[in-house]
Amino acid sequence: MLDATRLLRPTLGERIEIETRLVQGPWLALADPVQLGNALINLAINARDAMSSGGRLTFETANVVLDEDYAAQNAELTSGAYTMVAVSDNGTGIPASVRDRVFDPFFTTKPVGKGTGLGLSMVYGFVRQSGGHIKIYSEEGVGTTMKIYLPRAVGAADALQSGMAPEIIGGRETVLVVEDDDLVRQYVMTNLAALGYAAVAAASASDALALAAHSPPFDLLLTDVILGAGGNGRELANELVRRQPSLRVLYTSGYTEDVIVHHGRLDPGLHLLTKPYRRADLARMIRLVLGEKAVAKVAAEKA
Structure with missing residues (x-):
């Protein structure tokens, strides 16, 4: 992660501030590190283009467990332990009308000659090939967060333990x-x-x-x-x-x-x-x- 951010500095330019907020003790993920680096670069370039006047790009990591309830809402997802990598910007945001199409090959909102529309589709392909999941949160005028979830690289017994939910307490309020x-x-x-x-x-x-x-x-x-x-x-x-x-x-x-x-x-x-x-x-x-x-x-x- 830190290597990728260092490589991005010349590409993004001085008007983009880069921050990293990395979890202590990150889980190892089942993913090709070179492809992950390429995915982060693609996401960063898209974020840069959404911040034409400058802004802040944030990379974050976290260890998360996605349960069966969440998996039921996302047909391609399997519940379990994941390493999450988030790339966030405070740029223009993605219009709701095109948000569901951003991963389509050759789809782009950029002017002619400014992008092929393949960057995000390559990111999506890498994540799915790795058995992972990607989620977009974006609002116009606020910014965008892209969250990549990559399966945790653990043995079956450890994965089962990681996915066990703590005691659940409800209420009557x-x-x-x-x-x-x-x-x-x-x-x-x-x-x-x-x-x-x-x-x-x-x-x-x-x-x-x-x-x-x-x-x-x-x-x-x-x-x-x-x-x-x-x-x-x-x-x-x-x-x-x-x-x-x-x-x-x-x-x-x-x-x-x-x-x-x-x-x-x-x-x-x-x-x-x-x-x-x-x-x-x-x-x-x-x-x-x-x-x-x-x-x-x-x-x-x-x-």
């Missing part, structure tokens, strides 16, 4: 879910129901405000940081907390935590659950956030 992606919203609602929560869903900030105005108080707001049609999860949370100060907030985003905080979309110290996440991760974070509410209530009663 009420949750307002705000998510503009239909598939993700359905996934969240299914998991919340399985955990015992009473949940209501909204597809936009305006829908959420209308629901909250005519519903009993919610215990938790679970909202994406960046919502469609220019919606902003932080502004939504501020308004709902103004109306109901006891409301607790858990943010979600496909962008990695370092990137979304660094780009000023979310203040440090707030709770963020990075997509994709397992049911166990969702359950743990909800109990963490609601637990803070319980602690605050006890402290107030003692005061």
Whole structure:
């Protein structure tokens, strides 16, 4: 990873700031290192072209476990342990109308002579050939994160142990879910129901405000940081907390935590659950956030 970033400096130019945020003790991945390096270079060049006036390019790694629930939403994916490599920029973003086509061979939004449309299709081919998975999170005017998941190189026994979910604890509180992606919203609602929560869903900030105005108080707001049609999860949370100060907030985003905080979309110290996440991760974070509410209530009663 560090070798690739050093090689990129002359290619990207001085207007692009490069950051690396690498996990301590990364898992070994089942992938050709040369092809991985080429994939990162292709992603970096695409990111550079989206930041014509300069910007920040961030490389991140993480060890993740993708569970069967997430695999069920992605037909080509097998659940298990993966090494994640993310390439993020704060450029123009990818329009929703073409987002599903960016990996198609010869498809490009660049002017004639500025690109062949093969770079991202080669990245996709490498990831799939390696038995991995690639996911795009992008919003116009915000930037793009490309997450590559490569299978962990471990023995069968270790892989099984890595994929074992921790104890899952649910609850009976009420949750307002705000998510503009239909598939993700359905996934969240299914998991919340399985955990015992009473949940209501909204597809936009305006829908959420209308629901909250005519519903009993919610215990938790679970909202994406960046919502469609220019919606902003932080502004939504501020308004709902103004109306109901006891409301607790858990943010979600496909962008990695370092990137979304660094780009000023979310203040440090707030709770963020990075997509994709397992049911166990969702359950743990909800109990963490609601637990803070319980602690605050006890402290107030003692005061």
